[in-house]
Amino acid sequence: MVLSPSSSHPINRYQPRVSMKCTLSSNLNAEEKSEISYCLKYLIFGSNVIFWFFGLCLMLVGIWAWTEKDYFVNFTCIRNIALDPAFVLIVAGSISFVIGFTGCIGALRENTSLLTSYAVFLGILLVLELTVGVLGFLFRDWIKTQAASGFQAFIVYYRDDPDRQNLIDWIQEQWLECCGIEGPKDWDMNIYFNCSSAKAGSREACGVPFSCCKPEPNEMIKNKQCGYDVRKSDYAGDKSAVIYEKGCLRAGEEWIEVNFLPVVGISVFIAVLQLTCKAMRKLFICFLIIVHCLVGFEANTEVYTFKHHDNKELNEILQKISKKCPNITRVYELSERSVKGWPLTVIEISDNPGKHEFLEPEFRYIANMHGNEVLGRELLLKLADFLCESYLRNNHEIQLLLNNTRIHLLPSMNPDGWELATFKEGGKDWLVGRANLNGVDLNRDFPDLDLKAYKTGDKTDHLFTQDSIDHNLQPETRAVVNWILNTPFVLSANLHGGALVANYPYDETPDGTPHRYSATPDDDTFRHLAQVYAKNHKTMSHKVEEKCEPDDDEFSKQGGITNGAAWYSVAGGLQDFNYLSSNDFDITVELGCEKYPPAHKLEKEWENNKNALMEYMWQSHIGLKGLVLDAMTGEPISGASIKVKNLTSGRNQYIDHAITSVQSGEFWRLLTPGEYEITVLKSGYEPITKLYTVPQKPKAEALRIIFKLKPNGMFDTKQLYLNNDYGKQIPGNIDLKNPEVLRLFHFLQRENDDRLIRNEDALPLPAAVGA
Numbered sequence: 001m002v003l004s005p006s007s008s009h010p011i012n013r014y015q016p017r018v019s020m021k022c023t024l025s026s027n028l029n030a031e032e033k034s035e036i037s038y039c040l041k042y043l044i045f046g047s048n049v050i051f052w053f054f055g056l057c058l059m060l061v062g063i064w065a066w067t068e069k070d071y072f073v074n075f076t077c078i079r080n081i082a083l084d085p086a087f088v089l090i091v092a093g094s095i096s097f098v099i100g101f102t103g104c105i106g107a108l109r110e111n112t113s114l115l116t117s118y119a120v121f122l123g124i125l126l127v128l129e130l131t132v133g134v135l136g137f138l139f140r141d142w143i144k145t146q147a148a149s150g151f152q153a154f155i156v157y158y159r160d161d162p163d164r165q166n167l168i169d170w171i172q173e174q175w176l177e178c179c180g181i182e183g184p185k186d187w188d189m190n191i192y193f194n195c196s197s198a199k200a201g202s203r204e205a206c207g208v209p210f211s212c213c214k215p216e217p218n219e220m221i222k223n224k225q226c227g228y229d230v231r232k233s234d235y236a237g238d239k240s241a242v243i244y245e246k247g248c249l250r251a252g253e254e255w256i257e258v259n260f261l262p263v264v265g266i267s268v269f270i271a272v273l274q275l276t277c278k279a280m281r282k283l284f285i286c287f288l289i290i291v292h293c294l295v296g297f298e299a300n301t302e303v304y305t306f307k308h309h310d311n312k313e314l315n316e317i318l319q320k321i322s323k324k325c326p327n328i329t330r331v332y333e334l335s336e337r338s339v340k341g342w343p344l345t346v347i348e349i350s351d352n353p354g355k356h357e358f359l360e361p362e363f364r365y366i367a368n369m370h371g372n373e374v375l376g377r378e379l380l381l382k383l384a385d386f387l388c389e390s391y392l393r394n395n396h397e398i399q400l401l402l403n404n405t406r407i408h409l410l411p412s413m414n415p416d417g418w419e420l421a422t423f424k425e426g427g428k429d430w431l432v433g434r435a436n437l438n439g440v441d442l443n444r445d446f447p448d449l450d451l452k453a454y455k456t457g458d459k460t461d462h463l464f465t466q467d468s469i470d471h472n473l474q475p476e477t478r479a480v481v482n483w484i485l486n487t488p489f490v491l492s493a494n495l496h497g498g499a500l501v502a503n504y505p506y507d508e509t510p511d512g513t514p515h516r517y518s519a520t521p522d523d524d525t526f527r528h529l530a531q532v533y534a535k536n537h538k539t540m541s542h543k544v545e546e547k548c549e550p551d552d553d554e555f556s557k558q559g560g561i562t563n564g565a566a567w568y569s570v571a572g573g574l575q576d577f578n579y580l581s582s583n584d585f586d587i588t589v590e591l592g593c594e595k596y597p598p599a600h601k602l603e604k605e606w607e608n609n610k611n612a613l614m615e616y617m618w619q620s621h622i623g624l625k626g627l628v629l630d631a632m633t634g635e636p637i638s639g640a641s642i643k644v645k646n647l648t649s650g651r652n653q654y655i656d657h658a659i660t661s662v663q664s665g666e667f668w669r670l671l672t673p674g675e676y677e678i679t680v681l682k683s684g685y686e687p688i689t690k691l692y693t694v695p696q697k698p699k700a701e702a703l704r705i706i707f708k709l710k711p712n713g714m715f716d717t718k719q720l721y722l723n724n725d726y727g728k729q730i731p732g733n734i735d736l737k738n739p740e741v742l743r744l745f746h747f748l749q750r751e752n753d754d755r756l757i758r759n760e761d762a763l764p765l766p767a768a769v770g771a
């Protein structure tokens, strides 16, 4: 028994345990998403990986260009960054990187907010690119005038503002290699460089700033006086060799022609490319759809296809599912094989396959017990694949179910009968293949415990003993009997065909009359369970259809359910044996009039039954569950009887069917919502009775409760608690030197720390006694 607090904590337990590569859907209809969504998903993903990579490359090229220019060392240049081509590359690269990232991850994770951001980014980018391009072209004269007047101000205030001085020097010397607006003569606008300023003693009069000078070969230090006197009419040297004579406006235009137009061109090209890509994408998807339709292209990973699977294929499919979902499945064989030697193969589906987990209910579906009733067999194969697929696709509800339920599916209890029905008469005959190879109807072969129950009167549980077997059981029956007696099943169903109804115990009348309503003590719970299947089936509870057989009851008028014996009395059936021998509740579901529906009807039948199969499994979580422990030692007590009295709406009625605690002290008691008095009995211990309200909480765990049984003749534990409120004196009648008392205190203290059971009555514990 594993009693780790983390494994029993609801929040931890409800986490998926398997790492999921991709998420596709969070609703029950995950598998309904067609292959096309896969194509689209990976198409967006693929194209954006390229976009992402492209962005990264642009960025790297930009950064490399900057490194070459030593921009990372000389940060003074950064202020003019916006006009630097390397910077443009870096910005464009980053944008492309971000867009590629959102598209890529958005598609992979199917994250709607990421995909929306992706679309918005693309839109904004497109609009920006086009706007800048168009405006720049339309208003180029205005831009030119603005630039000229701005530059003029720079020249006039050249000496007054060191920032402007640096900027203008950078433009003239480094960037455009120019001088003045139209040419060097414009420097006459500055008071220092004005030719008439020579009278006022300016050495710079009729000159230009040093930044107008062309660099001299092998120049180490810029000669700051290189521009002196160049505009004087009597300047001796070759003016054009010393300074740039081109105006900066013209140089700027030329720079744009050389540098900026390609930038715009690239922008437009990218914009067009993006538009074309979208169109191409649509075309490609259309192409994929056509290919899919023509060739039956399969892009998904589903193992199951709707057809009748023979016994070899059945085992292969179970193996394939197990391979696909190795973390949540296990394939195993029952203790005996069919008469012919086919294994009775079970697939177990749960978060920790192969292990019974603390307080986790165990569930079972059996199908194809009558070999010619084949629908259930295909439904269980499909169900196994569906659970595996949905778990992988992060379907939250199915992960919740599988993480908290241990599910066992036996798709065929009678593989020999299936072969007879399929290969002898093609399933047309009402009876061929119904029995096993020895000609025995397996649903009449179970030990008849009903007679015992009716004889004893008030005992209707755990009636099986070896002498209950009054005939040689068939190997298939023996295998299932062993399975039932050795697994702590809580809930199960047995899938048949030939009618459309959910049938609940008893199946056998007490007096041998062919038809009589024969209720079990758990009639309320059984009616509820049958109704869950019928109501969640697409047609079972309301379809007004012809009866399958003329003497059938009109089940749809009963909401699609029936008491087995009220329909017709059956001795030796599975569901009665199951109820009377174990803690498990079993019903028999008749899936439809056609026992052997043709393959083309299987998919529709899956749709009819899918929700019913799912909702029914959830019912293993109704009612109460918990632990029975020895109050002195803390050891689990197995075989304790959990007896129930129904107090709902003024009723005061015992349910004469005790559930017993299993090896680990755990028990599960399926009950419908209401008020109940629970009594726990075990020989050698004093019984405990407590009141509980079972809430109406669909798809939530059963209410957890705990019982600590005190060995007969010991002191009253409750008294011990009540007399020990914090800080109060322990009354003299309890001897704290008694080692038994100290042991109890230690146990209670430890149990408090463990917090195993959330719903335990909160009694205050004595503070640190004997710690």
Ligand SMILES: [Zn+2]
Residues within 6 Å of the ligand: 370, 373, 496, 497
């Ligand atoms: Zn049947």
